[in-house]
Amino acid sequence: MASNYKIGIAFAGIFLLAAWLRFDFLVSVYHLVTHDSKYYDIMVRQLLEHGIYAYKSLEPNAKVTPGLPLIMAAVYRIVDYKVREPFPYLRYLNVLLSLATLCLVFLIARRVAGAFVALAASFLVAIYPAFVWTNGAILTEVPAAFLLMLYLYVQLIAFESRRLLHAGLAGALLGLTSLVRPEFMPLCVPIYLFYGLWTRDRQFWKPLLIALIGLCIVMSPWWIRNIATLHRVVLTATQTNPFAAGTFPGKNYNDNMVDRAGMTQRQYALERLKFGFTEHTWTFVKWYTVGKLYYIYSNMFVGSGHTPRYRPIPFGGAFHVGLVISSLLSMLACLRHWRRPLTALTVVVVVMSALRLLFVPEYRYNFTVMPLLAIFSAVLIVRVLNWFYVRYVKAA
Structure with a gap:
């Protein structure tokens, strides 16, 4: 009990640090607005005032999934966007979600690697500059x-409980995630394939099926809307620019290939891919492997x-590089004993990194x-500290 109390106190301190950094950031600087944010603002106002769901258009389309626009629309309604500027309220909502993410990181890490790893991971998330900015x-x-x-937290619970309700x-939840960022939609298939290998459970397809049903239930209103409005099946979104832009090695958009x-x-x-892998094979192989990975995570x-x-x-940049390198070493070390929940997180990182290779590489994708x-x-930090303690402190 005392140990749990101390851990709770330590996490509370980390949480307060994270909250202070995030709120202090919001009130200390002038925030720029990207063109994507401007188009989202136009889109949401158009949706609320004219009932038209369209991104960069006056005609209904499915260029973006509805997760973020619906969140924005709810906030716009609540704060009365015609009277008050909604962006500050959206930023405060971001802080609340960011702090909730910190709590989930603690819970996930504690479930898969113990309390000390959970505290260390929470501290890293609390001070990581990108999670503030x-x-x-x-x-x-x-x-x-x-x-x-x-x-992922609920998925880990589902793995442990083996209850179909948790799988559903x-x-x-994966469906909700996909409505915000559609590239996550295929994730449940590889993660359940890993679950089958990990547990040697030949019935792994049952919770996978229930998970897919849960995903489809959440996604179905979006699919029905697209069929009814656009008269075609659109599973996620129709915007192809990130895929097309990803076919330019080194992001050289003037190669005239x-x-x-x-x-x-x-x-x-598709023609660029065909020509590139045929006539410039090594250039495209490098770009679609280490080239994009380096660009995304550097x-x-x-x-x-x-x-x-x-x-x-x-030294935020050095902190980021250290985080990436140490996590890679840790994932490789964890593969020695891979039949455990921690490896499921490795599967997520590997699958999502592989999916990113299909599109234009951007830092935001990491x-x-x-x-x-x-x-x-x-995990690596705690193991190194534990090794140092056993070898040099306890031995003395």
Whole structure:
């Protein structure tokens, strides 16, 4: 009991530190607004005033999934957006979601690696600059990270309890996550394939099926809307620009590799892939493996930008690189004894990193998996400290 009390006190201190950094950031700087945020604002006002769900258009479309727009619409309604500027309220909502994500990281880490790792991971998440800066951005990152961590926490409970109810709830949460960031939708399949290998349970398909049903129930209103309004099936979103932009090695958009005349954006992207892997094989192989991975993870996401520069900690760039490298080493070390829940988080990182290779690499794409990298980094830190204590302190 005393140990749990001390852990609770320590986590409370970390939580207060995280809250102070995030709220202090919001009130200390001028927040810039990205073009994506501006278009989301136009979209939500159009939805509320004219009932038209459309991104960068006056005609109904499905260019973006409805997760963030519906969250924004709810806040706009609550604060009366015609009287009050809604962006500050959205930023405060981001802080609440960010702090909830911190709590979920603690719970996940404690479940898979123990209390000391949970405290270390929470501290890393509390001070990581990107987790402070993104609270000023009206983008999908903060709600997506929260929903992903909530899904993973419930999924770990489902693995442990083996109850179909928990599996269905996890699937529903993955559906909510996918409505914010659609690239997460396939995640339950590889994670349950791992579960089958881990437990040697030949009945693993049953909770997988229930999880898929839960996901489909949550996604179904979006699918029905698209069929009824657009007269076609759209599972997630129709925007293809990130996929097409990802076909330019080194993000050199003026390479003139393929003549685009008469092609749609999707046709152009596929033709570039065909020509690139045939005529420039090594360049495209490097770009679609280490090139994109390096670009995605080499720097941290800075949100929408702000002035003056707010530094939660000194040497934030070095902190990010250290987090990425230490988490990679930790994941590799964990594979020695892979039949355990911690490895499920490795599966998530690997699968999401692989999916990112399909699209244009951006620093913002590392944001949603950084809480998991913090957990793995904390595992390594605690193991090193424990080794040092046993070898040099306790032995003395």
